[in-house]
Amino acid sequence: MLDEKVLKEYNPYLEVKDGELYLEGVSLKSLAQEFGTPLYVYSASYIRDRIKAYKEAFSGALICYAVKANFNPEVIRVAGEEGAGADIVSGGELLAALKGGIDPAKIVYAGVGKTVPELELAVEKEILMFNVESRDELYVLDEIAGRLGKKARIAIRVNPDVDPKTHPYISTGMKKSKFGVNFETAKEEYRLARELKNLEIVGIHCHIGSQLLDVSPYREAVEKVVGLYRELTEEGFEIRYLDIGGGLGIKYKPEDRGPSPHELAKEVLPLLEGVEAQLILEPGRSITGNAGLLISQVQFLKDKEIKHFIIVDAGMNDLVRPAIYDAYHHVVPVESKGREHIIADIVGPICETGDFLARDRRIEWLERGDYIAVLSAGAYGFAMASHYNVRPRPAEVLIENGSYRLIRKRESYEYILNTI
Ligand SMILES: Cc1ncc(COP(=O)(O)O)c(C=O)c1O
Ligand SMILES: N[C@@H](CCCC[NH3+])C(=O)O
Numbered sequence: 001m002l003d004e005k006v007l008k009e010y011n012p013y014l015e016v017k018d019g020e021l022y023l024e025g026v027s028l029k030s031l032a033q034e035f036g037t038p039l040y041v042y043s044a045s046y047i048r049d050r051i052k053a054y055k056e057a058f059s060g061a062l063i064c065y066a067v068k069a070n071f072n073p074e075v076i077r078v079a080g081e082e083g084a085g086a087d088i089v090s091g092g093e094l095l096a097a098l099k100g101g102i103d104p105a106k107i108v109y110a111g112v113g114k115t116v117p118e119l120e121l122a123v124e125k126e127i128l129m130f131n132v133e134s135r136d137e138l139y140v141l142d143e144i145a146g147r148l149g150k151k152a153r154i155a156i157r158v159n160p161d162v163d164p165k166t167h168p169y170i171s172t173g174m175k176k177s178k179f180g181v182n183f184e185t186a187k188e189e190y191r192l193a194r195e196l197k198n199l200e201i202v203g204i205h206c207h208i209g210s211q212l213l214d215v216s217p218y219r220e221a222v223e224k225v226v227g228l229y230r231e232l233t234e235e236g237f238e239i240r241y242l243d244i245g246g247g248l249g250i251k252y253k254p255e256d257r258g259p260s261p262h263e264l265a266k267e268v269l270p271l272l273e274g275v276e277a278q279l280i281l282e283p284g285r286s287i288t289g290n291a292g293l294l295i296s297q298v299q300f301l302k303d304k305e306i307k308h309f310i311i312v313d314a315g316m317n318d319l320v321r322p323a324i325y326d327a328y329h330h331v332v333p334v335e336s337k338g339r340e341h342i343i344a345d346i347v348g349p350i351c352e353t354g355d356f357l358a359r360d361r362r363i364e365w366l367e368r369g370d371y372i373a374v375l376s377a378g379a380y381g382f383a384m385a386s387h388y389n390v391r392p393r394p395a396e397v398l399i400e401n402g403s404y405r406l407i408r409k410r411e412s413y414e415y416i417l418n419t420i
Contacts, residue, residue, distance in 0.1 A: 001364070002336045006254055010330070010375050011290045013043045019336040021373055025402035028295055028334050032371045035395050036410060037297040038314035040382050042070075044078045044400035046291040050261075050283075051082035057261035058269070058279055064108050066246045066284030067093045069379035070292070074398055074407035076100025079287060085128065087246065087282035091118035094125065104128070108243060108280060110157055110205065112178055119144050123152050129241060129280075131157045131205040133180055138193050145198035154193060155203030155243055158186045160224040164209030164217045164247065167325050172209050180206065183224060190232055201237055203277070204229055207245025210285060215259050215267045218244065222271050229275060243280035244268065250289040252328050252376050258286060285379040292378020294319055294394070295334060296357075298370045299349070308344035310366055315348025316355040317388040319374060319381050323354040331358045334371035339364050346372065350389050382408075387416050 002021060007014040015022045020029055024043050032039055054063045064087040065079040071093055076086065077100040085106025086097035097107055109122050110131035122130065123145050132138055132154050145152040159180035164172075172179045181189050193199050208221045222244055229239050250258035261283075272279065296314035321327035331346055342365050346358040357374055366372065385393045392411035397404050 001338065002332055007332070007375075009254075010251055011043060011046050013046055016336075019338070021332065021334045023293065024399045026399045026404050028293070028373060029371055031397055031404065032295045032297065032334065035397060035406065037295055037371065038318045038394040039295045040292055040377065040394050040396040041295060041404075042072075042075060042288065042292045042378050042396065042398050042407075044291075044398055047075065047078045047287055048082050050287045050291070051079055051084050054261040054281060054283060054287075055083060057265035058281060061279040061281055062106060062241075064106065064243075064280055064282045065287050066282045067097055068383060069284030070288040070381070070383055071096040072382065072396055072407055073100035075288060076102060078398070084287075087284070091115070091121050094118070094122055094127070098125070108155075108205075108282070110207065110282075116140065116144065120148065123148050123150050126150065128153065129203055129205075129243070130154045131203075131243065132193075133157045135181070135189060135192065138189065138196060138199065142196035142198045151198055151200045153200045153202045155201075155205040155241060156181055156186055156189050156193065157205040157207070158183050158225065158228065160206050160208065160221040162208050162217050162221045162224075164212050165214055166209045166211045166247075166249070169325060172207055183228075186228060187231065187235075190237060191235075194237070202239070203241035203243055203280070204232070204239055205243040205245070207282065208247060210247045211249040212247045213249040213256060213259065215248075215264050218247075218264060219267050219271065222268050226271055226275060229277065239277050241280050242272070242275060242277040243282065246282035246284050246286070248283055248286040250285055250376060250379075252330065254330060258290075261286070287379075289376050289379035292376075292381060294374040294377040294381055296372050296374065298366045298368055298372065300368060301366070307360070308342050310344045310346045310363070310372075312346060312348060312357065312372060314357065314374070314394070315350040315389070315391065316352060317350060317386045317391045318348070318394055319357065319377055320384045320386070321380060322357055322359075323352070329357060329377065330375040331361060331363060332373050332375070333364050333366060334373050336364060339366075341365065350391075387411075390416055392416060
């Protein structure tokens with residue numbers, strides 16, 4: 001059975017009509033039939049609501065949608081239409097944000113390994129702020145800005161050494177991680193940056209990790225950053241932006257409860273008393289994660305002695321999160337036929353044992369040709385897809401209020417194999 005109540009907790013635009021799953025009034029089965037599978041589908045209204053929720057919770061703040069979560073320019077455009085800027089981590093993401101209509105004056109750029117061409121592009125576009133992650137980067141950026149006759153606005157990304165209590169691969173603000181500069185010595189970097197005449201110091205940046213289901217680690221990080229803000233202000237630095245990164249977690253398991261932007265605001269805003277800088281947030285997953293589903297078709301069923309396998313046409317190349325983080329994604333049939341339930345592994349066609357979407361999962365008995373929907377797939381889904389096993393990456397469809405449009409064609413073999 002499809003439990004509409006549970007589904008709506010993921011995305012209120014999901015509905016069950018006559019046993020079939022709909023998103024914003026559009027039948028997911030009909031989309032699968034029209035565009036083929038695997039297929040990513042996104043709800044634009046959900047994305048709009050999430051940006052609005054951040055703007056309401058943090059009035060006056062700049063919400064820079066973290067493009068890394070889902071870089072489809074049409075998805076970015078929806079966020080931008082609600083007033084969001086963009087947080088980017090590469091030259092490619094800069095181009096995606098610009099293609100999605102984001103004003104460079106609302107773009108912030110983090111990343112430990114920005115290359116010269118990437119920095120040049122961002123300097124030329126006069127983005128709002130470079131979140132600089134090392135001393136070397138300060139020198140290189142200064143040289144580039146000077147050569148191009150520009151000033152680059154910068155924040156230094158500080159590493160507040162806070163445990164975000166999330167998966168170790170997505171914890172970014174601990175001392176041993178590669179990100180940012182050491183909190184204790186950050187002031188030295190600011191003093192040095194002040195000597196570099198093509199840089200303009202405008203902010204402080206931190207980002208402690210991703211998929212945070214508990215907002216309390218933000219308190220620790222923001223307290224530290226506010227302390228630094230006060231010390232820098234006393235030294236005469238003009239800190240105009242306090243960028244506290246992204247990371248708010250979302251519901252993956254039915255029992256998860258992703259904190260709301262409002263809960264984050266309640267934790268963080270009281271710490272900002274007397275701070276005159278504008279707040280910047282960089283949410284990614286909490287904007288697009290539960291906007292999206294991955295639709296896939298059952299190819300074969302395998303009844304082995306030890307367990308059942310439901311083999312579908314989406315693999316780890318389409319959605320890698322289960323394989324690399326052992327991540328849970330809720331999986332439901334697109335159409336419930338009221339059959340009995342079994343415990344099965346839902347796996348893809350890739351030649352790896354780690355190629356699974358769900359393991360030991362209780363799910364309604366499915367047959368060849370049926371469709372499944374993988375929930376919470378709108379962030380770090382397509383964005384992390386690959387061509388492994390020469391598999392074209394899926395098509396993407398954007399749905400809004402009963403209408404839909406293809407926002408990325410399914411890739412062709414010619415495209416993948418066109419190497420020289
Ligand atoms: C610097 C930075 N900002 C923002 C984000 C977005 O994080 P999330 O998708 O968890 O909101 C990330 C990813 O963790 C990041 O590294
Ligand atoms: N790719 C990760 C999140 C990385 C966050 C980026 N700093 C995920 O799928 O959960």
